[in-house]
Amino acid sequence: MTSKTKAKPKSKVARSRTPRSAAPSPSPVPTPPPDELPLAGTDRRHPSLGLGLWAQGRWGQEDERRTRATLGRAIELGIRWFDTAEVYGGGRSERILGDGLAHAGTLNPPAFVTTKVSWEHLRPGVLRAALFGSLQRLALPKVELYLVHAPNAHVPIGETMGELAQLAKEGRVGSVGVSNFDVDELEAARAALGSVPLVVNQVRYSLLTPDDGEAVLGYCRDHSIVVEAYSPLAMGLLAGRYLDSEGPSPELRRQDPNIFGPERLPSLLERARGLRKLAKDEGVPLPSIALHWLACRGVAPIFGASRPEQVEEILHAWGVRPSDEVLERADTLAGGRRA
Numbered sequence: 001m002t003s004k005t006k007a008k009p010k011s012k013v014a015r016s017r018t019p020r021s022a023a024p025s026p027s028p029v030p031t032p033p034p035d036e037l038p039l040a041g042t043d044r045r046h047p048s049l050g051l052g053l054w055a056q057g058r059w060g061q062e063d064e065r066r067t068r069a070t071l072g073r074a075i076e077l078g079i080r081w082f083d084t085a086e087v088y089g090g091g092r093s094e095r096i097l098g099d100g101l102a103h104a105g106t107l108n109p110p111a112f113v114t115t116k117v118s119w120e121h122l123r124p125g126v127l128r129a130a131l132f133g134s135l136q137r138l139a140l141p142k143v144e145l146y147l148v149h150a151p152n153a154h155v156p157i158g159e160t161m162g163e164l165a166q167l168a169k170e171g172r173v174g175s176v177g178v179s180n181f182d183v184d185e186l187e188a189a190r191a192a193l194g195s196v197p198l199v200v201n202q203v204r205y206s207l208l209t210p211d212d213g214e215a216v217l218g219y220c221r222d223h224s225i226v227v228e229a230y231s232p233l234a235m236g237l238l239a240g241r242y243l244d245s246e247g248p249s250p251e252l253r254r255q256d257p258n259i260f261g262p263e264r265l266p267s268l269l270e271r272a273r274g275l276r277k278l279a280k281d282e283g284v285p286l287p288s289i290a291l292h293w294l295a296c297r298g299v300a301p302i303f304g305a306s307r308p309e310q311v312e313e314i315l316h317a318w319g320v321r322p323s324d325e326v327l328e329r330a331d332t333l334a335g336g337r338r339a
């Protein structure tokens with residue numbers, strides 16, 4: 001097996017990639033999945049790489065201008081899956097996405113828009129109003145995928161899922177999913193949805209922060225639920241950010257102590273530097289390792305970007321498939337905490 005890879009064209013996300021082997025692989029890193037994943041109970045496909053429009057919570061005028069430019073570049077380069085939420089920027093993210101899609105006109109293939117209902121809006125009437133607010137900001141008649149952003153123990157899951165099932169039957173949402181759900185919560189959500197399939201669970205999952213993803217992966221595979229990985233670049237560490245002199249801002253440190261807190265950060269930085277060295281030695285971009293490590297698990301990463309050049313770099317990285325051997329070495333290098 002060769003350890004070097006060659007860069008493929010970076011202009012299209014929806015490439016067709018030939019699996020290396022039809023037989024199950026004995027290695028811990030399985031055969032790569034096809035570019036798009038099946039969406040349970042539908043004849044539609046789930047894109048394998050998406051752009052998230054959380055913008056890491058930055059919504060100043062300049063940030064907003066950059067986010068618009070970043071989205072525009074992503075559309076030009078063929079990204080079609082866009083992830084947003086009603087809480088991102090208090091609706092600004094959905095509005096920017098709506099404007100960007102309207103500006104782009106008819107897309108082929110069409111956009112695959114995911115948005116999320118806030119954990120504060122899970123009672124039926126409120127949920128319906130939240131969806132209609134999102135659709136208005138997005139300027140769309142329906143979204144492909146509507147997710148519960150996070151569970152809320154104070155709202156019976158049956159109420160939420162009953163309303164979501166109804167909205168799916170009315171055609172206002174293509175499919176229903178959840179985010180940040182553990183296995184027990186997934187089980188309850190599926191039972192409450194009845195005949196409407198639960199198609200997605202979006203969780204934090206990266207080579208450096210694997211826990212949430214690995215806790216649900218087996219269950220999701222068994223029940224044909226696509227696992228979407230948010231923060232697949234560990235909020236920039238796996239794109240090489242913060243590894244040298246520049247450290248994360250105090251705002252970022254506050255925002256995510258799980259990554260940027262003083263107990264976690266030194267060890268994550270050390271492992272990220274090890275992964276960067278591996279990438280350099282093997283002649284592949286560091287984000288290639290981060291993204292394909294997920295893709296090889298059948299997981300669909302949603303990366304974040306705040307500048308058009310970052311989208312270009314990430315798409316270039318996505319077009320480079322590290323060898324299975326490199327991904328296995330990366331898994332070992334990153335796995336100190338799990339060992």
Ligand SMILES: NC(=O)c1ccc[n+]([C@@H]2O[C@H](COP(=O)([O-])OP(=O)(O)OC[C@H]3O[C@@H](n4cnc5c(N)ncnc54)[C@H](OP(=O)(O)O)[C@@H]3O)[C@@H](O)[C@H]2O)c1
Pocket residue numbers: 051052053054055056083084149179180202203229230231232233234235236237239240241302303304305306307309310311313314
């Ligand atoms: N469901 C949930 O609860 C939840 C939670 C969090 C996120 N999400 C979703 O997941 C998406 C992605 O999350 P994330 O932003 O944490 O993801 P990420 O992909 O792990 O990190 C994105 C950040 O990495 C940096 N970056 C990206 N490309 C780079 C490059 N080529 N060179 C250098 N740095 C680069 C950028 O930082 P700078 O912007 O600082 O340059 C970018 O904002 C969000 O937008 C959102 O849609 C969902």
